Amino acid sequence: MNLRKLFELQRDLDISIALDKNLDPSTLFTDKLIGLLVEISEALNEWKGFKYWRHNTIPNKDELLEELIDSFHLTLSLGIDMNYEQKAIDSIEFRDNDFDLNIKSTVLALFHRVSTFGLTRSVGNYLYMLQTLVDLIQDLGFEWEEVEAAYENKNRINHLRQVEGY
Numbered sequence: 580m581n582l583r584k585l586f587e588l589q590r591d592l593d594i595s596i597a598l599d600k601n602l603d604p605s606t607l608f609t610d611k612l613i614g615l616l617v618e619i620s621e622a623l624n625e626w627k628g629f630k631y632w633r634h635n636t637i638p639n640k641d642e643l644l645e646e647l648i649d650s651f652h653l654t655l656s657l658g659i660d661m662n663y664e665q666k667a668i669d670s671i672e673f674r675d676n677d678f679d680l681n682i683k684s685t686v687l688a689l690f691h692r693v694s695t696f697g698l699t700r701s702v703g704n705y706l707y708m709l710q711t712l713v714d715l716i717q718d719l720g721f722e723w724e725e726v727e728a729a730y731e732n733k734n735r736i737n738h739l740r741q742v743e744g745y
């Protein structure tokens with residue numbers, strides 16, 4: 580996983596969105612954080628693993644990946660706003676086989692870490708949050724090659740949307 584490349588693509592996209600919408604990027608932190616919580620929730624809604632009241636809890640993998648990719652966009656974007664990219668590149672681990680396959684615990688840890696990062700904005704809490712999202716994507720069974728390809732695809736779509744006046 581080439582995190583440096585994804586941060587660069589994310590930076591270009593964020594600049595393009597802020598210019599297009601005539602926004603000061605330093606004012607967007609809270610909205611981005613809320614957006615991230617919403618995208619994580621959309622991913623969980625697609626995952627369905629907690630929906631004990633349903634017969635069919637099989638996720639549509641393409642749609643699940645799309646929602647995770649939206650979450651990934653906003654997480655990278657928050658790191659760029661705080662200038663934490665290099666720290667993330669140096670310390671985030673893309674594990675092959677996670678020892679902890681308790682997806683529900685990882686989900687709860689992720690919500691907790693997004694909130695804690697929002698309150699403290701510290702680099703340590705940013706890294707905890709990003710690592711937990713990375714672990715969740717891993718635990719849900721995605722390969723890093725497909726995640727990178729899906730990220731690049733959605734990043735392109737996000738650019739196109741700006742051009743088309745989304």
Ligand SMILES: O=c1ccn([C@H]2C[C@H](O)[C@@H](COP(=O)(O)OP(=O)(O)OP(=O)(O)O)O2)c(=O)[nH]1
Pocket residue numbers: 592593596648649650652653656733737
């Ligand atoms: O500063 C920003 C703002 C947004 N995005 C990305 C994140 C995500 O990939 C997309 C927004 O989510 P989505 O595509 O779901 O847009 P939506 O308007 O919420 O669509 P929908 O109502 O279909 O969920 O824009 C960024 O990368 N940087």
